Amino acid sequence: MGLQVTLKALSDSVRREILTLLRKGPMTAGEIVEHFDITGAAISRHLSVLKDADLIRDRRDGKFII
Numbered sequence: 001m002g003l004q005v006t007l008k009a010l011s012d013s014v015r016r017e018i019l020t021l022l023r024k025g026p027m028t029a030g031e032i033v034e035h036f037d038i039t040g041a042a043i044s045r046h047l048s049v050l051k052d053a054d055l056i057r058d059r060r061d062g063k064f065i066i
Helices: 003-010 013-022 029-033 040-052
Strands: none
Touching (some): 003 013, 003 040, 013 029
16 A cells, blocks of 8 residues: 555544554454444444555454454
8 A cells, every 4th residue: 555545544543543552452343442432333434444554454253353
């Protein structure tokens, strides 16, 4: 991904806070939502932006995506 996509992903404070949380270890979207006062759909969108910028990866563990 290009630098512009990465910078756009990092420009949002919620996405930066998500990255800070994930530095401690893998989390599901549901676990991430617990740290914010926004909807699960909004968190999902933030995670998609971070994934598109190659700043995070996901993996399936049973019925969970971590």
